[in-house]
Amino acid sequence: MAFGFIKKVFSFGKDKGEETPADDHVETPIVDAPVSATTETPDAPDLSAEIRPPLREPSPVHADPLRDEIAPEMEAIAPPNADDPSQDQIGDVRAVSASRPSDPTAPEASAPDPSSSAPAGRITVGKAVERKAEDAGSAAATPVARQTWFQKLREGLSRSSRELSGSIAGVFTKRKLDENTLQDLEDVLIRADLGMETAMRVTDALASGRYGKDVSDLEVRTIMAQEVEKVLKPVALPLELDLSVKPHVILVVGVNGTGKTTTIGKLAAKLTAGGLKVMLAAGDTFRAAAIEQLKIWGERTGSPVVATKLGADAAGLAWDAFEKAKAAGSDVLIIDTAGRLQNKTELMAELEKIVRVLNKLDPDAPHTVLQTVDATTGQNALNQVEIFRNIAGVNGLVMTKLDGTARGGILVAIAAKHKLPVYFIGVGEQVDDLEPFSASEFAKAIAGVG
Numbered sequence: 001m002a003f004g005f006i007k008k009v010f011s012f013g014k015d016k017g018e019e020t021p022a023d024d025h026v027e028t029p030i031v032d033a034p035v036s037a038t039t040e041t042p043d044a045p046d047l048s049a050e051i052r053p054p055l056r057e058p059s060p061v062h063a064d065p066l067r068d069e070i071a072p073e074m075e076a077i078a079p080p081n082a083d084d085p086s087q088d089q090i091g092d093v094r095a096v097s098a099s100r101p102s103d104p105t106a107p108e109a110s111a112p113d114p115s116s117s118a119p120a121g122r123i124t125v126g127k128a129v130e131r132k133a134e135d136a137g138s139a140a141a142t143p144v145a146r147q148t149w150f151q152k153l154r155e156g157l158s159r160s161s162r163e164l165s166g167s168i169a170g171v172f173t174k175r176k177l178d179e180n181t182l183q184d185l186e187d188v189l190i191r192a193d194l195g196m197e198t199a200m201r202v203t204d205a206l207a208s209g210r211y212g213k214d215v216s217d218l219e220v221r222t223i224m225a226q227e228v229e230k231v232l233k234p235v236a237l238p239l240e241l242d243l244s245v246k247p248h249v250i251l252v253v254g255v256n257g258t259g260k261t262t263t264i265g266k267l268a269a270k271l272t273a274g275g276l277k278v279m280l281a282a283g284d285t286f287r288a289a290a291i292e293q294l295k296i297w298g299e300r301t302g303s304p305v306v307a308t309k310l311g312a313d314a315a316g317l318a319w320d321a322f323e324k325a326k327a328a329g330s331d332v333l334i335i336d337t338a339g340r341l342q343n344k345t346e347l348m349a350e351l352e353k354i355v356r357v358l359n360k361l362d363p364d365a366p367h368t369v370l371q372t373v374d375a376t377t378g379q380n381a382l383n384q385v386e387i388f389r390n391i392a393g394v395n396g397l398v399m400t401k402l403d404g405t406a407r408g409g410i411l412v413a414i415a416a417k418h419k420l421p422v423y424f425i426g427v428g429e430q431v432d433d434l435e436p437f438s439a440s441e442f443a444k445a446i447a448g449v450g
């Protein structure tokens, strides 16, 4: 699947009357009676047998999931706005759609609507925080909200950093930097889940120039922050949505309980606040609570939710949701999935099938495969990323539950090993507890410096 992000900026000013009302859910009616078999096409002989009938009464367009007519239909809906130079900015998703074809009467692109409930200025989806600060270039551009977030991050990581600081201080009290202290420090860093590679980076950096000298624990932590930032910087990337073909499909995967549904809700809130039209799909069809939870997030964020009955085919739901999102002119479709790692074969089959089905609807879909990783699981998280990367082609991560864990260092080990973009981090259960990932902020917070 393609990972080619196109940089887009959309402008505020959408007529709020056009928004789908919060309670206007697209509930997928359940059709119990089987629908006649799908027709095979030469390019997908194996898939047709596997796709279950559409989950609702098939319209002429839906009657054959693999029909070739779908491609022209998609082209007709895709907005021809790729040439608009005003859209050539990185990572910003400023709402909304003067250029959206379904909205020909919308006001001019550049005129934010002061009466709009969307926050003033740009809404950023995953833009690196340090880049934003650089762009702004002045103290006035560092709003109170950012300080609050940094404090929150520090607070969240305080257990991780406290334990690390205590151990580092223990190593260096009244001891010079020699082989033994370096070895002890390496052990401390490995125990803190940072991983062998980063531990060695830190000790190497510390040894060069300071060997045989007295070093303070603050010095050690400062160097640690610098080295951790170097490891994290390449993965601290913004989530950029290619909206030249809509909907941009975000498939959210991860082990049960890692925060998929919550993250979807938080992300939907960010996107809708930026004026984008978002649809959610309750693809975790194994847990009634997961479906209900997603519906609540849908209501909160004003995002229609496509759902089906418990135990239904998740790939069928994904198909249905894609078509509904397309018909509704949604910018983004976010699909929740089950994460039953205890039955890996079934999970693999299900996720592969979802990806295959989406592929038939848009060869580049799912455009983003986001894995939620629970920081509290420590080293296990490394394997989880390995598994889901192989099963579902994960191309971006969200690290959740960084609040209150002593195992925040695992993010560093994952970055060093997998080198996947970390788009967001979660430090709480509330809607605004999701932030773009900043390498420097994280590094300072975990080292307890700055």
Ligand SMILES: Nc1nc2c(ncn2[C@@H]2O[C@H](COP(=O)(O)OP(=O)(O)OP(=O)(O)O)[C@@H](O)[C@H]2O)c(=O)[nH]1
Pocket: 254, 255, 256, 257, 258, 259, 260, 261, 262, 263, 284, 287, 289, 290, 293, 337, 338, 339, 372, 400, 401, 402, 403, 425, 426, 427, 428, 429, 433
């Ligand atoms: N403290 C904290 N809790 C979180 C965070 N993200 C999610 N949670 C909580 O973790 C629990 C599991 O989150 P879910 O979103 O249900 O996880 P899931 O992966 O969808 O789980 P299943 O529905 O079982 O597949 C919930 O109680 C969330 O409120 C976070 O960043 N910090």
